[in-house]
Amino acid sequence: MPTEDSLATGQRSLGDPALDYPLWPPLTAGCPRTSTEDVSYPVEVDYAYDKADPAGLFAPAPVRGGLERWAPLLPPLLAPGLGEGATPLVEVSPGVYVKDESRNPTWSHKDRLNRCTTSAAVGAGAPGLAVASSGNHGASAAAYAARAGLRCVVFTGPDTPPNVDAFLNAYGAVVLPVPWEARWPLLRQVVDRLGLHPVSNLTTTHTGHAYGPEGYKTVAYEIFQDVGLPSAVFVPTGYGELLFGVWKGFVELHRLGLTAGVPRIHSCETAASGPLAQAIADGLPATHVTVGPSDAYSITSPVSGYRGVLAVRSSGGRALTLDDGQLADAQRELARAGLWTELSAAAGLAGLRSLGEPDLSDGPVVCVSTSSGFKDKGVGTRRTEPVAPDWDAVERRLRAAGITG
The missing domain is CATH 3.90.1380 (threonine synthase, domain 1, chain A)
Structure with a gap:
C-alpha cells in the first residue's frame, strides 16, 4: 500500500x-x-x-x-x-479567538475528517462511502466522494432542514431520509452487503473511523502557528472526534518539542443530551443518555465515546453543557463580530462564556466554531417584511432598529 x-x-x-x-x-x-x-x-x-x-x-x-x-x-x-x-483565527475580544471552520470547502470542520476517510476508502479499494449524518458530515462526505470519483450513500433524518437536504443532494449523493433510530442498522447493512466504506460509527458506543480524527489534528497545528500555545480550547462536541483530534494535535506538538505543554481542552455539549459530561461524571469510558429537545441538532447525541473522555481528562479540561439560550447568546455575539454560525457551532464560545470572565494569564483562549449558519433550522423559511418605498416608512423601520439621525 x-x-x-x-x-x-x-x-x-x-x-x-x-x-x-x-x-x-x-x-x-x-x-x-x-x-x-x-x-x-x-x-x-x-x-x-x-x-x-x-x-x-x-x-x-x-x-x-x-x-x-x-x-x-x-x-x-x-x-x-x-x-x-x-x-x-479571528480575535472577537482581547485574548479570545475563534477558529472559524465554516471557511472550509463545504463550510464545516468535517472536511478535514473526510479528506482522511475518503483516502482510506481509496486505499481500501472501496466503491464508495456510506454515512449517517444530520447534515455537515454527510455533505462533506458527499463532496469528497465526488472529488475522488466514488459513490456516496447518506442516511439522514426525516426532519432534515430543506437547505441541508439540497446541500446533500448537490454532490450527487444518494440521500435516504429515514427515522433516526433506523440509520445505524441500515448503514451496517449497506456496508456489509455492498462493500461501501463506512465513515460513520458502527458500534454500540462511539468509535467512528480510525483515520478521521487525524484530520482534526491540523486544527491544533494551525492554532499553534497563529498564536502559539493557548491556555485553553473550547470545542463544540457531539461524538467527541473533533475534541480528540484537537487534543492529539497539541499532544504531538509537545512530543515534538515545539510547546511546553498541552492546553486544557473543554468539551461543549448541548444540555439536551451531554453524554460525554455524563460519562465523565459517572467515571465511565462512554455512556448512553436520553435526548431532549434542542435546535442544536448537529451536536445532539445519545451516545458518547472514549476519545472524548481521554481528551478532557488528560488535558485537565472540563465537560460543559449548554442550553439553547446560552448557545443563542453566543451565536448573536459571533454575529456581532461578523461570523455567521450554526447554533451548534456557537457551543465553543458559549462554553467559554459560561465560565465567566476568561483567565488570560496563561495565554489566549480559542473557541472552535464548526460550521456555517446556513445549516441552521429555519434558514430559507424566514423572510424580512417588505417596507413601503417611501421615506416615512423607511424612517419608521430605521427608528425601530435604533438608527436615528
Whole structure:
C-alpha cells in the first residue's frame, strides 16, 4: 500500500495502548480485542515521530488550503483534496479567538475528517462511502466522494432542514431520509452487503473511523502557528472526534518539542443530551443518555465515546453543557463580530462564556466554531417584511432598529 509522504506506521488501541495493528485495513469498528458488548474502544493512528522534521513542518508557509502541508503526520492522503484547512483565527475580544471552520470547502470542520476517510476508502479499494449524518458530515462526505470519483450513500433524518437536504443532494449523493433510530442498522447493512466504506460509527458506543480524527489534528497545528500555545480550547462536541483530534494535535506538538505543554481542552455539549459530561461524571469510558429537545441538532447525541473522555481528562479540561439560550447568546455575539454560525457551532464560545470572565494569564483562549449558519433550522423559511418605498416608512423601520439621525 503506498504511503506517499506519510510517517504513519499502524493503528493502536486506545483501550490498551500496548495493542497495535497494521495500518491497513482501517479499523472502522474500533479495537477488536478490548471492546465489549457495552463499550467500544477506538483506535488511533501511530507514527514514526522520530523521523518527523518539526522545524520544516511548522516553518512559516504561504496561507493556502490543503492537508498536504501536514502529510507526514497524517494517514496516507490518497484521495484528492478540496483546499481544506488554513481557516482563519479571528480575535472577537482581547485574548479570545475563534477558529472559524465554516471557511472550509463545504463550510464545516468535517472536511478535514473526510479528506482522511475518503483516502482510506481509496486505499481500501472501496466503491464508495456510506454515512449517517444530520447534515455537515454527510455533505462533506458527499463532496469528497465526488472529488475522488466514488459513490456516496447518506442516511439522514426525516426532519432534515430543506437547505441541508439540497446541500446533500448537490454532490450527487444518494440521500435516504429515514427515522433516526433506523440509520445505524441500515448503514451496517449497506456496508456489509455492498462493500461501501463506512465513515460513520458502527458500534454500540462511539468509535467512528480510525483515520478521521487525524484530520482534526491540523486544527491544533494551525492554532499553534497563529498564536502559539493557548491556555485553553473550547470545542463544540457531539461524538467527541473533533475534541480528540484537537487534543492529539497539541499532544504531538509537545512530543515534538515545539510547546511546553498541552492546553486544557473543554468539551461543549448541548444540555439536551451531554453524554460525554455524563460519562465523565459517572467515571465511565462512554455512556448512553436520553435526548431532549434542542435546535442544536448537529451536536445532539445519545451516545458518547472514549476519545472524548481521554481528551478532557488528560488535558485537565472540563465537560460543559449548554442550553439553547446560552448557545443563542453566543451565536448573536459571533454575529456581532461578523461570523455567521450554526447554533451548534456557537457551543465553543458559549462554553467559554459560561465560565465567566476568561483567565488570560496563561495565554489566549480559542473557541472552535464548526460550521456555517446556513445549516441552521429555519434558514430559507424566514423572510424580512417588505417596507413601503417611501421615506416615512423607511424612517419608521430605521427608528425601530435604533438608527436615528
